Amino acid sequence: MKKLVTLTVNGITHELAVEPRRTLLEVIREDLGLTGSKKGCGIGDCGACTMLVDGVATFSCLMLAIQADGCNVETVESLAENGKLNKLQRSFVDLGAIQCGYCTPGMLMTATELLRRNPHPSEKEIRRSLSGNLCRCTGYQKIVDAIKAVAGE
Amino acid sequence: MILPEFDVLVPNTVAEACGMLSKYADKGVRILAGGTDLLVDLRRPIVPSEISSCDGCATHKTGNVRSTIDCGWWESDSSPESDRALLKKVQDSIHQYPGYLISIHRIKELRGITTNEKGSLRVGAMTTVTEIERSDIIREKWTALAEGADSLGSPLVRNRGTIGGNIANARPAADTFIPSVALDGVLVIQSEKASRKVSVDKFATAPGKTVMEEGEIITAIEYPAPPEFSGSAYYKLANRKALEICNVGVAVWIALEKPGGPVADIRVALGAVGPTPILAESVKKVLIGKKPDEEIIKKAAKAARDDARPIDDHRGSAWYRSMMVELVTDRMIRLAVKRAEGEA
Ligand code: FES
Numbered sequence: 001m002k003k004l005v006t007l008t009v010n011g012i013t014h015e016l017a018v019e020p021r022r023t024l025l026e027v028i029r030e031d032l033g034l035t036g037s038k039k040g041c042g043i044g045d046c047g048a049c050t051m052l053v054d055g056v057a058t059f060s061c062l063m064l065a066i067q068a069d070g071c072n073v074e075t076v077e078s079l080a081e082n083g084k085l086n087k088l089q090r091s092f093v094d095l096g097a098i099q100c101g102y103c104t105p106g107m108l109m110t111a112t113e114l115l116r117r118n119p120h121p122s123e124k125e126i127r128r129s130l131s132g133n134l135c136r137c138t139g140y141q142k143i144v145d146a147i148k149a150v151a152g153e
Numbered sequence: 154m155i156l157p158e159f160d161v162l163v164p165n166t167v168a169e170a171c172g173m174l175s176k177y178a179d180k181g182v183r184i185l186a187g188g189t190d191l192l193v194d195l196r197r198p199i200v201p202s203e204i205s206s207c208d209g210c211a212t213h214k215t216g217n218v219r220s221t222i223d224c225g226w227w228e229s230d231s232s233p234e235s236d237r238a239l240l241k242k243v244q245d246s247i248h249q250y251p252g253y254l255i256s257i258h259r260i261k262e263l264r265g266i267t268t269n270e271k272g273s274l275r276v277g278a279m280t281t282v283t284e285i286e287r288s289d290i291i292r293e294k295w296t297a298l299a300e301g302a303d304s305l306g307s308p309l310v311r312n313r314g315t316i317g318g319n320i321a322n323a324r325p326a327a328d329t330f331i332p333s334v335a336l337d338g339v340l341v342i343q344s345e346k347a348s349r350k351v352s353v354d355k356f357a358t359a360p361g362k363t364v365m366e367e368g369e370i371i372t373a374i375e376y377p378a379p380p381e382f383s384g385s386a387y388y389k390l391a392n393r394k395a396l397e398i399c400n401v402g403v404a405v406w407i408a409l410e411k412p413g414g415p416v417a418d419i420r421v422a423l424g425a426v427g428p429t430p431i432l433a434e435s436v437k438k439v440l441i442g443k444k445p446d447e448e449i450i451k452k453a454a455k456a457a458r459d460d461a462r463p464i465d466d467h468r469g470s471a472w473y474r475s476m477m478v479e480l481v482t483d484r485m486i487r488l489a490v491k492r493a494e495g496e497a
């Protein structure tokens with residue numbers, strides 16, 4: 001039986017009827033059509049599905065939509081400002097921190113949380129906070145550089 | 154959808170949760186905390202191993218074990234023995250697919266880190282590993298627990314995973330479980346009718362098996378106040394720094410009579426070298442009443458090695474693990490002694 005869930009996603013509040021077994025990731029991608037967040041593994045290993053739930057970086061593949069009832073969710077779609085990439089996104093592009101791009105939405109959300117909590121993280125802190133987000137392309141260094149470039153300002 | 158069908162109930166109080174646990178017991182019910190283990194375990198196997206799907210009937214084509222038994226497909230097999238064996242297998246698998254999950258995220262009383270006037274610590278079962286990692290008081294006084302939290306999974310796992318769930322799963326390598334044994338933690342367990350306390354070192358009976366009974370829920374873990382001149386440490390020996398399960402995990406808590414003085418008490422917990430975290434009792438005999446000098450610490454580490462019961466698996470051989478238990482115990486005792494003396 002479907003249940004009613006209220007989700008505020010990127011500032012817009014939705015009331016949705018969802019099957020209890022559906023994950024937050026599935027509901028956001030399939031019902032709300034926000035396909036920026038990716039599914040890599042579905043078991044909490046890769047971080048491609050990372051969103052901020054009430055400000056906390058969360059893998060949405062292992063959270064049921066029902067568990068997010070009443071929460072404020074931010075996805076990668078919320079980052080751009082007036083249709084323009086934000087500083088962090090720009091930095092990823094400029095410094096080559098994106099190759100295939102599959103990990104990027106998760107990396108950006110994890111980095112967004114880190115920078116809110118700690119605007120000037122050390123390289124060690126950056127690496128540690130990214131340790132649950134896998135990237136098969138960049139070798140991580142460029143992602144770290146891209147975040148550092150923003151954090152240094 | 155990757156998860157099997159179930160309903161989710163969201164209680165607001167522990168009493169309500171206990172009521173639901175007994176009400177739905179026969180339908181299969183599991184407590185959903187952070188979900189970082191349960192929702193992984195519940196995933197429907199995309200290619201069911203061993204049990205083939207029902208291909209005879211129109212409604213049940215999913216390969217879902219539950220529907221396979223529902224439509225009686227298994228009955229069609231010829232030999233009674235194989236039928237029985239298959240039925241058992243199917244029933245066992247159904248056991249993993251509960252009809253109800255009780256998501257306890259709304260229950261406020263299950264959250265939070267508090268100390269009381271006697272200086273003991275209470276960590277609510279739904280407290281996340283990140284909250285433990287960032288708690289200054291835990292890092293200062295129950296250091297091994299903070300270090301366990303540091304090393305668990307990845308930041309994303311720690312943001313969702315809870316200490317109650319980590320212990321309840323009863324895995325011998327669980328990074329908050331092992332330090333909780335060394336720190337003499339006590340689990341507060343509630344059921345509809347009663348509340349009881351179980352010492353963390355007596356909680357697990359086998360991998361994934363515990364002394365918990367139907368209808369019970371862990372509400373908190375309590376840790377005694379650390380005496381003067383005491384300290385603790387945890388080290389996870391693993392191949393990677395994140396998203397890893399330890400080869401060997403050692404937590405040590407030590408209390409000295411005075412700095413440099415004899416050992417008043419010691420608890421060493423060994424992880425991933427037995428079916429449950431092991432409290433190394435023989436270490437006590439070696440160390441208590443003695444000055445913790447180099448030689449005696451060496452002896453104590455050997456004693457820990459004798460208490461370990463490692464097996465060979467893909468993470469490491471029993472031989473390697475034995476050696477590492479000794480080495481890591483040696484280092485952790487030294488570190489805990491330093492901390493007890495206020496040096497580290
Ligand atoms: S898809 Fe969620 S962690 Fe990989």
Ligand code: FES
Pocket residue numbers: 097098099100101102103104134135136137138
């Ligand atoms: S850019 Fe391809 S996985 Fe990271």
